[in-house]
Amino acid sequence: MxxxxxxxxxxxxxxxxxxxxxxxxxxxxxxxxxxxxxxxxxxxxxxxxxxxxxxxxxxxxxxxxxxxxxxxxxxxxxxxxxxxxxxxxxxxxxxxxxxxxxxxxxxxxxxxxxxxxxxxxxxDWGALSVFAADExxxxxxRVDASDIVRSFPAMRTRAWARLAARQRGTGDERSVADDVIVHDRKHAYVNYFGMDEIELQHRQYDGALSPVLHRSGLMQGSAVIVLPYDPVRDTVLLVEQFRAPVFLIDDPEPWMWEPVAGMIDPGETPQQAATREAMEEAQISLYQLEYAGGAYSSSGSSTEYVYLYVGLGDLTSTVVSGGLASEGEDIRSRILPFDKFMNMVDAHVFKDLPLLTLAYWLARNRDRLRAK
CATH class of the missing domain: 3.10.490.10 (Gamma-glutamyl cyclotransferase-like)
Structure with a gap:
């Protein structure tokens, strides 16, 4: 003892x-x-x-x-x-x-x-720490403590996202307390991402409970995605990096052109994360963020919620070695005139869904941003 x-x-x-x-x-x-x-x-x-x-x-x-x-x-x-x-x-x-x-x-x-x-x-940190400790x-x-050491920062990021999710109501009158029954839930896997498995029933539209369903979810933190735009020069900035999941599905072109993006760190607001990621990935300062909406990126498989922004800045230079070496990032950037950028969108050159979403938002709001 x-x-x-x-x-x-x-x-x-x-x-x-x-x-x-x-x-x-x-x-x-x-x-x-x-x-x-x-x-x-x-x-x-x-x-x-x-x-x-x-x-x-x-x-x-x-x-x-x-x-x-x-x-x-x-x-x-x-x-x-x-x-x-x-x-x-x-x-x-x-x-x-x-x-x-x-x-x-x-x-x-x-x-x-x-x-x-x-x-x-x-x-400030009690609830987040309890959520992280639960995982x-x-x-x-089941796993070695050294695996937890490696995964713990990601666990805290997921805990921070879980706290944010609890505040994400939009007025739906249905109640998970009354209309969802959880029979079993477990943390099935942990690494940079987590995987949870759950057995549940939910209220159907006819009023009856569904059969017991077995489902899995890729557990992720929240992310920010920001498309840098220069309203004076009428240009956008994209970043390119190798994406392992795209490679894993046998896509022959796993180097993806994307907006600036990254996970929201514990204690950080989406706006702070957007500004930080723009500097880390593309070495640019943004003087204004335009909120383009927020949504779950793939609600049938993942918990990831993304906050979308168009970031206004002076786009005059690019990088060939952006990102953090400590995170294995190898990023280059590219500046495109808006018209050329939209022609590439229309020609289906890009494979990144948030990039397409922000391109259409920018096309709709471009005149307003240029008039400022």
Missing amino acids: SNLFFYGTLRHVSLLELVMGRSADDLSAMQAVLPDHAVYAVQDQPFPMIVTEKGSKASGVLVQGLGDVERSRLAFYEGGFEYELRPETIVTEDGKEHQALVFFPDTDIWKKGAPWDLETWIR VMAHFG
């Missing part, structure tokens, strides 16, 4: 219960501190780290009597954050000292930011 001291996100009861697979009521927990230590946010990350700091006290929770299963579950979850366990002396509210294990970060990977506050973190722990005992 082991004692562990939690100073960070696992002080959030919902997250602790999910990770440990037990109700908080079944845990022997008490408030405690780790002397000569302090807790800080990790730079550019929504979780904290603990550091040695003379005279400070790191507040947390001491949980006693954890067995091998709970230890294994914790190690599996924390492995995604590159932390390791170390023994420390913890002091509880009654002044007693206890030996406990503490998760410490790999300081070569994480850099400390501002002092960390639990309540602020719960407000992580669904694979406990």
